[in-house]
Amino acid sequence: MWVVELRFTDDTQRLAARPAHRRVLEGLHRDGQIVMAGPLADDSGALLVFDVATRDQLQRLLDDDPYYAIPGVELRDVREWAPIFP
Numbered sequence: 713m714w715v716v717e718l719r720f721t722d723d724t725q726r727l728a729a730r731p732a733h734r735r736v737l738e739g740l741h742r743d744g745q746i747v748m749a750g751p752l753a754d755d756s757g758a759l760l761v762f763d764v765a766t767r768d769q770l771q772r773l774l775d776d777d778p779y780y781a782i783p784g785v786e787l788r789d790v791r792e793w794a795p796i797f798p
Contacts, residue, residue: 713747714770717789718780719757726784733779745773757788767792 720726737760740746749760764770770790774780780787 713793713795714762714764714767715789715791715793716760716762716770716774716787717757717791718760719786719788720751720755721784721786723784725782726779729779729782733777736777736779740773761793 737746737749740762741749745762745764747761747763749758751758762770762773764773767790774787779785
């Protein structure tokens with residue numbers, strides 16, 4: 713699995729792109745490629761947990777969703793994660 717951490721800036725373009733982004737996430741969840749995702753309580757960013765085998769697979773998913781490249785959204789960290797409980 714992979715944990716992706718986003719940081720949000722004051723640029724409001726991300727808010728306009730959020731509905732389309734969430735539709736993409738819903739599809740990835742249905743397909744089993746994302747386990748959970750959501751904004752931090754203070755809306756300063758978000759955490760997403762992807763269930764894909766490789767960093768390349770993850771990168772393709774990130775590249776396919778323009779949300780990760782718009783002003784207002786910064787990709788802060790991507791880390792491989794090995795949870796002990798499913």
